[in-house]
Amino acid sequence: MTTVEESAPAPEPASAPEERPIGYGRLKRKEDPRFVRGKGHYVDDIQLPGMLHGAVLRSPLAHARIVSIDTSAAESHPKVKAVITGAALEGLGLAWMPTLSMDTQAVLATDKVRFQGQEVAFVVAEDHYAARDAVELIDVEYEPLDPVIDARHALDPGAPVIRDDQEGRTDNHIFDWEAGDREATDAVFARADVVVAQDMLYPRVHPAPLETCGCVADMDPVEGKLTLWETTQAPHAHRTLYAMVAGLPEHKIRVVSPDIGGGFGNKVGIYPGYVCAVVGSILTGKPVKWVEDRSENLMSTSFARDYHMHGEIAASRDGRILAVRVNVLADHGAFNGTAQPTKYPAGFFHIFTGSYDIEAAHCKVTGVYTNKAPGGVAYACSFRVTEAVYLVERMVDCLADELGEDPAELRMKNLLRPEQFPYHNKTGWEYDSGDYPATLRKALDVAGYAELRREQAERRARGELMGVGVSFFTETVGAGPRAHMDILGLGMADGCELRIHPTGKAVLRISVQSQGQGHETTFAQIVAEELGIPPEDIEVVHGDTDQTPFGLGTYGSRSTPVSGAAAAVVARKVRDKSRIIAGAMLEISPEDLEWEKGRWFVKGDPGNAKTIPEIALAAHGALELPEGVEGHLEATTVYNPPNLTYPYGAYICVVDVDPGTGVVKVRRFVAVDDCGTRINPTIIEGQVHGGLADGVGMALMEIIAFDEDGNCLSGSFMDYLLPTALEVPAWELDHTVTPSPHHPIGAKGIGESATVGSPPAVVNAVMDAIGVRHADMPLTPGRVWQAMHGGVGAPQ
């Protein structure tokens, strides 16, 4: 099933003819007309009659006991309607809430604060300004405690116990988790010719969606119904969790995720602000809006990464990679709020064997509490695949450095071969399909790799620092099979409903929630491909739990693998039914009909046909239907994926480093991705562009840093640096097509591939340029300069 397509970058003619594919292809987005007119509907655009505004008082300290909270001055502010503290929430049983990792998180602190920026009180006032004024009037007395900031000391004897709310707890240990075969791996390492070890930190970063988190909570006291507009990537899961936590009946909760200004994993979980807004609305009988500002977003919502990794790679003298062994110390912050399937506390980190045919592998991950914000799984990580890919792709470069081999050749020598798929790796994954050597060859060709190496040699001779970095990654996306994967007991299958109206127009209701990925366009294209209905005649409904079928939402690049599969399956159900109805219309056995996109025709008589609109009208009309066939033309399905999908890619980055200052300039970036069947190449390319910018940002600029007292040093865009148009190059994209054999349309996920695959390419390029084996991200000028001069750059 493997084909390698010719290069097909985006067509660039200024006046390309209008393209309106019925099915897959470069369809322009259905979302754009409202967004380019300023007519999107984001949470903070919502105005309701009588709406009040909430604001959060946050802890200035990382670790402190709360002695007292005086809210009297705030309460007497003329515009304040309610001031909520942890003590008030305790009475409602809501001072603590469950996290997606089955830990607990304080909604408003009662006993003590555990990270700087933690929620302490919530003010509800008549307007935005008054709410913030009143927050300033709350007086909290703290008794400071020693914080735990460096995860490497979290398990030291005598370390302050952060979670003394948990009965019997005497340390900061959250979990140990292992995958692979330790003994077999140790045995391979014992007999290997070459072993390279390297410590590396994947620093704490933040997804920083341009729209922060927020909500409007509206509890209707007459109907007893809560409507909650929220920045959520998983509205159905939120509804169920609110029902379980707050004791509200689930049919009286409507969660609406309107247009979302980017999510990037930041908007998966439930934040205290949402809960406080709900309580505020219950208490005041009015709608309550809460929208955090940027510093609140950076300091308190889900961070990403923060993995201290000790990697080891074993190889033969001639460069055969034999085994990889990893120990990880995972910094989870003060509450274990990582979002991943229940059975996988380190997500899918055990995909760290990467794209290579390895004899043995083992990893051990230890999670610890520190006095920092909760999170970990976010920022297009596919459940820790970013960390896994970074680890293995850096280790392969370390090995290349040790052996004096070219890193591209070393990879080519060790890549899995097409005939090995489906491939069972040594930690439990079954890779679905791949032709890795063809994709790497294509990337090397597009980049002109041999020429780049010649240029590099010339520049080196002149004293210039040019580097070429290669990474080859295998993703695992599309969680996942119900038997193995659930979030808090909710299986990771996704529902889908398709209704064809009498005139042949359609409405598709999906369970996943776009945050810019173009679902309104691409899901219509899937149905269009299956039924021949033009995509503009298909309305895609998402985000409203009263209107859409249950499902687990959009993250982990799971929309196409799971919900996209559901859309194809439900369209095929409709097609099957349309065949029966067409048979009744034509008074012929359905078996004698043949399908052509959009219509059924009599075999051997193509002129004798019924189109989908004709069939839809008949299905709603007076046509006598065969026994057991109901009227109307619609179907529902729940798709339980048999496996995940394994997209992959070959990335090549070219950098120039200023020898005097350590400034890194990314001159070129070539990305060849393979996500199987491509529904809309334009949208795929946009996804890849965005992810590559993430990768350059993480590799060179981004870090959430703390001082020793636990002060967050990156709580605004003044310090948390994101790439602008000046820091990123004009991306060079290409692709190959290796469909997923188990997916109904052969499509794999793609959204997170570039964020996963690009950071090691950038770091490998910089190390190649400066001739240093390893330095930790972000490779800021200071850190690069230090590394060039024998320092290693102090890990945070």
Added chain:
Amino acid sequence: MQVTINVNGEDHSADVEARHLLVRFLRDDLGLTGTHWGCDTSNCGTCVVLMDGEPVKSCTVLAAMAAGHKVRTVEGLEGPDGLDPVQQGFVEKHGLQCGFCTPGMMMTARALLDRNPDPSEDEIREAISGQLCRCTGYLNIVRAVQWAAQHPAAPAEAPAQNAGRAA
């Protein structure tokens, strides 16, 4: 304090607090919610509008400072003959995904093309460097502005591109 601000060609008078930010005035008081708010340190540029034809970050302008000036927002881009070329360029070249940075990016692009109808790629990147986008990786935004430069509005429309003119 009493202010009168001309927004998209129409005068709006209101009694505002001195501390009222222009971005909140546009969004909360006028209901022009296309202009967004993405940070609190003047870095992200999702709030960019044109004031007397110049791009400004409206989170960093008091409503009182805009009194007597002409403000143009994303809602004032579309003309009677359809989308502004900048808007069309963003659609044509897939210059947006979540759409949150889009209004600010387009206003800056409009101002750039008004003073430099044929900008180089470097000039486009420089012009939007005060604005963050988290989705697109910028390349298609650059292409969108280039598309708009190659498809200028009909000459009769040109005077209407002055800030504050009624659409």
